[in-house]
Amino acid sequence: MANVTLTINGKEVTVPAGTRVLDAAREAGFFIPTFCHDPENPGYGGCRICVVNIKGARTLMASCVTEATNGMVVETESPDVVEARKTIIELLLANHPADCLTCDKNGDCRLQDYAYRYGIRESGFKGEKHSYPIDNSNPYITRDLNKCILCGRCVRTCAQVQERQVIDFAYRGFQTRVAPAMDTNLAESDCVSCARCVAVCPVGALNYANLAGKGRTYEIAKKQVTCSFCDAGCQFDLNYKGDKVVGVSAKAPGQGRPLCLKGRLGMELRYSDQPLTPxxxxxxxxxxxxxxxxxxxxxxxxxxxxxxx
Ligand code: SF4
Ligand code: SF4
Ligand code: SF4
Incomplete structure (x- = not known):
C-alpha cells in the first residue's frame, strides 16, 4: 500500500494511504480528544471534539473522518481548535448533572478529563436540563440518561459488534435520547445484558450495577481472565479492590470476545466472597x-x- 507524508504540529509523519488524521496524529504521539470515535466502528464523526486545523481548509475538520493526504499541514491544538473544543465541552456541560462526587465513572470519564484539560469549571450556557428517571430495571446495567452525551457508541456497539440492535436514538432535538424500541426500559427489551455498551460508554451514563459503590475507578485493578464454562473462550475482567474481587466486567470491543451472562455471573460467583452455601x-x-x-x-x-x- 502506498504511503502519504503529512506534517502534524511541525513534525513530518508518514502513514499508509487511507489513514485518518486522528490515527496519524496519535501514532505520532499527539493528543486528540474523542467521545464518539470507536476504533472498532470508525468513521462516525458525530461529536466533533476531535476537530483539527488543516491548512487551506475552509473550516476545522473532524480528524476521525478526514483522510491524511500528501503535503497536508495539520495543527491539533491551535487556538481556534482549543476554542472549538471548549465550546463543545461547555455545551455538553450545560445539560449535565454536576455529579462527579458520587458518579461511579469519576476518574474514568472523558467529559471530566477534557473539562480538566481545557480548564472548564462550569458551562457559560444556561438552559433547560433533563431529569430522566434512572433505569435500574436490568439487574446488571444502570442507565442514567441525564449523563448521556449522545455519542452513539453504545448504539453502534450493540448493532455492529453485538449484532442485537436493542437500542437506538429516539425522539428529536433536545428530547433526543438513546432508548430500546418503544422507549421501554432495558429489562423489557431484547437486551441480553452482554454489557458491551457499558464497556464503551465514555461517561457515567451506563454503569455496571454490580460494581456500584464498590470502589472508585482508581481503587479498582483489572485482571483479564478467560471463561472456562464452555469452549468459546470469552474474556472478561475481574475487578479487584485490594485482594478482593468486587465484580466482573465486560471487555470493550476489540479487547476480547463478548462474555455471555451465564459466564459473567458464573465467574462472579466463583471469584467473589459471596456464600456458596444455599x-x-x-x-x-x-x-x-x-x-x-x-x-x-x-x-x-x-x-x-x-x-x-
Ligand atoms: S459522567 Fe463524568 S462528568 Fe458526568 S458526573 Fe460522571 S464523572 Fe462527572
Ligand atoms: S447490554 Fe448488550 S444487548 Fe444489551 S443494550 Fe448493551 S450492547 Fe445491546
Ligand atoms: S449512553 Fe454512553 S455510549 Fe451511549 S450515547 Fe450516551 S454517552 Fe454515548
Whole structure:
C-alpha cells in the first residue's frame, strides 16, 4: 500500500494511504480528544471534539473522518481548535448533572478529563436540563440518561459488534435520547445484558450495577481472565479492590470476545466472597441449608430446568 507524508504540529509523519488524521496524529504521539470515535466502528464523526486545523481548509475538520493526504499541514491544538473544543465541552456541560462526587465513572470519564484539560469549571450556557428517571430495571446495567452525551457508541456497539440492535436514538432535538424500541426500559427489551455498551460508554451514563459503590475507578485493578464454562473462550475482567474481587466486567470491543451472562455471573460467583452455601428464608430469616434441601424446592428445580432450555 502506498504511503502519504503529512506534517502534524511541525513534525513530518508518514502513514499508509487511507489513514485518518486522528490515527496519524496519535501514532505520532499527539493528543486528540474523542467521545464518539470507536476504533472498532470508525468513521462516525458525530461529536466533533476531535476537530483539527488543516491548512487551506475552509473550516476545522473532524480528524476521525478526514483522510491524511500528501503535503497536508495539520495543527491539533491551535487556538481556534482549543476554542472549538471548549465550546463543545461547555455545551455538553450545560445539560449535565454536576455529579462527579458520587458518579461511579469519576476518574474514568472523558467529559471530566477534557473539562480538566481545557480548564472548564462550569458551562457559560444556561438552559433547560433533563431529569430522566434512572433505569435500574436490568439487574446488571444502570442507565442514567441525564449523563448521556449522545455519542452513539453504545448504539453502534450493540448493532455492529453485538449484532442485537436493542437500542437506538429516539425522539428529536433536545428530547433526543438513546432508548430500546418503544422507549421501554432495558429489562423489557431484547437486551441480553452482554454489557458491551457499558464497556464503551465514555461517561457515567451506563454503569455496571454490580460494581456500584464498590470502589472508585482508581481503587479498582483489572485482571483479564478467560471463561472456562464452555469452549468459546470469552474474556472478561475481574475487578479487584485490594485482594478482593468486587465484580466482573465486560471487555470493550476489540479487547476480547463478548462474555455471555451465564459466564459473567458464573465467574462472579466463583471469584467473589459471596456464600456458596444455599440460603433459605425461614420464619423471615435467611438460614443456610444443604444443596439437596435447596434443590428439592419445587420452584428452584423448575427454574433450573427453564435455564437449560
Ligand atoms: S459522567 Fe463524568 S462528568 Fe458526568 S458526573 Fe460522571 S464523572 Fe462527572
Ligand atoms: S447490554 Fe448488550 S444487548 Fe444489551 S443494550 Fe448493551 S450492547 Fe445491546
Ligand atoms: S449512553 Fe454512553 S455510549 Fe451511549 S450515547 Fe450516551 S454517552 Fe454515548
Amino acid at each position: 440460603m433459605l428464608k425461614k420464619d423471615g430469616e435467611f438460614v443456610e441449608v444443604s444443596w439437596p434441601e435447596a434443590l428439592e424446592l419445587e420452584d428452584v428445580l423448575s427454574k433450573l430446568k427453564e435455564l437449560e432450555k
